[in-house]
Amino acid sequence: MIDKHSPMPIYYQIEEAIKERIDKGEWREGDMIPSEREFSEMYHISRMTVRQAVTNLVSDGYLIRQIGRGTFVARRKIQQKLFGLTSFTEDMKGRGMKPGTRLLDFRTVSASGPIAEQLQIPDGGEMYEIKRVRSADDLPMALEITYLSEDLVRGLTEEDVYGSLYGYVEKELGMTIGYATQELESSVAREAESRTLGIAEGAPLLLIKRFSYLEDETPLEIVYSAYRGDRYKFVVGMHRNRTDSNG
Amino acid sequence: MIDKHSPMPIYYQIEEAIKERIDKGEWREGDMIPSEREFSEMYHISRMTVRQAVTNLVSDGYLIRQIGRGTFVARRKIQQKLFGLTSFTEDMKGRGMKPGTRLLDFRTVSASGPIAEQLQIPDGGEMYEIKRVRSADDLPMALEITYLSEDLVRGLTEEDVYGSLYGYVEKELGMTIGYATQELESSVAREAESRTLGIAEGAPLLLIKRFSYLEDETPLEIVYSAYRGDRYKFVVGMHRNRTDSNG
């Protein structure tokens, strides 16, 4: 089960082994898993290596540690993904719906103003501007405008933007997305939005502004989106900060 | 600076020391901090202990590790709190506004239906129902209805609910809040809401439903809130999941 000479780190192999047992139902929610010392003897590895695996799964929400008692399988593994940043495509698939895209506009424009500043594009730089209607089960769900630095994702084509931009950046370009900040506000549809999304004027809209960053904090994209208020709920899981020192 | 005989763990003292230097501006955003070995020699502690401190600060977003290069101070320390779960009171203070509360109703009711189920209250159990208008700088900001298991926070009084419930639970009861899931949707104000919040009928509202849990996953509270769409934006930071195995 554990290969000490694999290029995969041992702690990672342990993580996968534990997650597999949870997914298979071998260990159910609330069950106590073997102690760190038991793992250590079972696989003939150091307890510190076991701890590294368990620590990662705890911060990912798979396990819960209780000192003096043991380590337990967390409840609600379904909701795990609520804590992670997802693309529209992943979001819709996670809800059991079929994501789709209608491309309204795809162009490069010269960067300026606060958008250029956020994307850290120097004067005279170019950026992609992508307008899309995102659909779920073939019904319009949101209107999206995305800005990307041309320098960062050079060679982006129209074909690439029909699916998940996150998937493209991660799989094709091999970059690692780190985090995003999002601002959500409630609004109502005006004429243009109501026509594109097929809803009435004055119907509720959920506006989301997203700034995405790579792992090294390079700004990746800006997305402005307007979701149909009657069909979309934004769901998010949040952890309480360990450090509530000053505020 | 570091006291090996303090009841505070060494790694925690290191964390605080690093954060202090960052807060003071001694180490600025993007700066490289001393290497793990340098810390280790500087304080005469093991490198693994240093790593534990640095690892925690990395997951809290204060630092960024780059293998082969070093460890650097992350940008945007202001936005750190976006990633953490906050109460209304903390949220408003973080925005530089003065939070306030008007108590509309405070009672115990017998639990039943999906609310009792979510709070894991057995048949015949009691729960608190608290209706409050939350204000910012003395202007109404949101209408909130909170449900809490009476068994969990026994002895809650009217006085306790004028401030932060999170603060009460953590400081007075000594419990540790773990996480929450939140659902956000856009809506429009009807007659009752428009009157309470002082806005027009048909004005946008941001509805938020929150389920809070303690560290051991005991359900703590349910909160339904309606925020004024013209004055409130929900801001959140989200990390990309390390583990995007199957989806």
Add this chain to the structure above:
DNA sequence: ATATTATAAAGGTATAGACAACTAGTAGTC
């Protein structure tokens, strides 16, 4: 019965090293 004490077992903290993988710069070679 109740309370106290002892014990075992769990996770928490810490050590002192070792080697691997990666980055950036330097020196040398062509």
Add this chain to the structure above:
DNA sequence: GACTACTAGTTGTCTATACCTTTATAATAT
């Protein structure tokens, strides 16, 4: 000038061990 090889310094992974704190249970004393 361009390429290669080397080197120093960094984080990443891993070991084997030690002792502490907390929890739950069993044994003992009252």
